Amino acid sequence: MTEELETKLSAARTRLILDRPFLGALVLRMPMKAGDPRWCKTIGTDARAFYYNPGYIAGLTLEQTQFALAHEALHCALSHFARREHRVKARWDKACDLAINPILIREGMTAVPGALYDLGFEGMMAEEIYPYVKETDEEAPHDQHLYSNEKSSQDKHTDQSSSMEGEQGQAREEDAGSGTGQGMGEAAGSAPPEPLGEMEKEQLSVQWRQRLAGAAQQAMQAGKLGGNLRRLVDHLLQPQLPWRMLLARYMTAVSRDDYSYMRPSRREGEAIFPTLRSAQADIVVALDTSGSIKENEMREFVTEIDAIKGQVRARIVLHACDARLASDGPWRFEPWESFALPDSIRGGGGTRFTPVFDWIRQEGCTPDLLVYFTDAQGEFPRQEPSFPVIWLVKGRAEVPWGQRIQLN
Numbered sequence: 001m002t003e004e005l006e007t008k009l010s011a012a013r014t015r016l017i018l019d020r021p022f023l024g025a026l027v028l029r030m031p032m033k034a035g036d037p038r039w040c041k042t043i044g045t046d047a048r049a050f051y052y053n054p055g056y057i058a059g060l061t062l063e064q065t066q067f068a069l070a071h072e073a074l075h076c077a078l079s080h081f082a083r084r085e086h087r088v089k090a091r092w093d094k095a096c097d098l099a100i101n102p103i104l105i106r107e108g109m110t111a112v113p114g115a116l117y118d119l120g121f122e123g124m125m126a127e128e129i130y131p132y133v134k135e136t137d138e139e140a141p142h143d144q145h146l147y148s149n150e151k152s153s154q155d156k157h158t159d160q161s162s163s164m165e166g167e168q169g170q171a172r173e174e175d176a177g178s179g180t181g182q183g184m185g186e187a188a189g190s191a192p193p194e195p196l197g198e199m200e201k202e203q204l205s206v207q208w209r210q211r212l213a214g215a216a217q218q219a220m221q222a223g224k225l226g227g228n229l230r231r232l233v234d235h236l237l238q239p240q241l242p243w244r245m246l247l248a249r250y251m252t253a254v255s256r257d258d259y260s261y262m263r264p265s266r267r268e269g270e271a272i273f274p275t276l277r278s279a280q281a282d283i284v285v286a287l288d289t290s291g292s293i294k295e296n297e298m299r300e301f302v303t304e305i306d307a308i309k310g311q312v313r314a315r316i317v318l319h320a321c322d323a324r325l326a327s328d329g330p331w332r333f334e335p336w337e338s339f340a341l342p343d344s345i346r347g348g349g350g351t352r353f354t355p356v357f358d359w360i361r362q363e364g365c366t367p368d369l370l371v372y373f374t375d376a377q378g379e380f381p382r383q384e385p386s387f388p389v390i391w392l393v394k395g396r397a398e399v400p401w402g403q404r405i406q407l408n
Helices: 002-019 021-027 054-058 062-077 089-106 126-132 153-161 163-171 198-221 227-236 243-254 295-309 354-363
Strands: 032-034 043-045 050-052 258-260 275-277 281-288 314-321 331-333 369-374 389-393 403-406
Touching: 002 021, 002 054, 002 062, 021 062, 021 198, 043 062, 050 054, 050 062, 062 089, 062 198, 089 126, 198 227, 243 295, 243 369, 243 389, 281 295, 281 354, 295 314, 295 369, 314 354, 354 369
Parallel strands: 032 050, 281 314, 281 369, 369 389, 389 403
Antiparallel strands: 043 050, 258 275, 314 331
């Protein structure tokens, strides 16, 4: 049985390398270890290795085995083990599976039995899915997330639903053995792996980020990195500085105090001394009100702009726009006034960004900066304007020009 399982796992990994080199390269980074059926009920990972119950793998087809390998590799590559933070483990584990499985199914892979899948969450990150996951839901991931020793309702559900696989694996435990080959079939021991420490989490997160970038480069060179996976990789490899810090950096730059060497009045004498002039910045802020941006998110964004505005001298013109500009806008705020979200903002239509730029052109003004809060899914102007533009983007859509800041 050991040879059969090793052959199956090896064949599944080889098919991934040939057909889906991005996923195959990630799977190659995971040593495969046969887990004790007393704790390894199906499959799982701790970001160090791929653990499997021999009985469970024996019951999968070759195509489902490929899915199982790719699923665990993506958990690692996406650093799900390091991103949970304060979130409840059971809900986070479900959110992670609901983020991964649609990607693999869209790639044409065959899901294992019991894999969580909801079309409504397609294209969303685990953090975005988490608020919609109910802890009382009886559904649970098909795999085990072995990053910590914290118990959850998921673990209990897995114990119950996988008892049959565990009994089958127990009967084959002696056959699983230690195996040979490059990380294939190594014995994991009778105890589950030790939980990750904080330092090890950080180290593994950096390592998997590097592996993700390397795997993506190999796949692109082979011309086998699909659009969905490409967008996911581009999103994950963006600089991870907080958006507030980046936004403050740009707003401060355009309204920086500077020295002037203008010739003074003759009554002040002939000598020219540098004088500190405080330049006022004219900033246009635009809100996408097409429905993809929630009101609480807009209020958070406006509050952050107001906090930065308090540190610089800036006059702000606020626009709200879906397919057209809000009829009761724009709203103007002088440097001494608080910047707040008007109560009358309405929206919900399609998304076009051109009306804001058309308004600026018709007004004949050139702002020092335009900040646009959006999901970046709409009609852009064909030509880049002469003034700087910052797009604060919720989601993974790209922008044709300007500075893009990811809303983390």
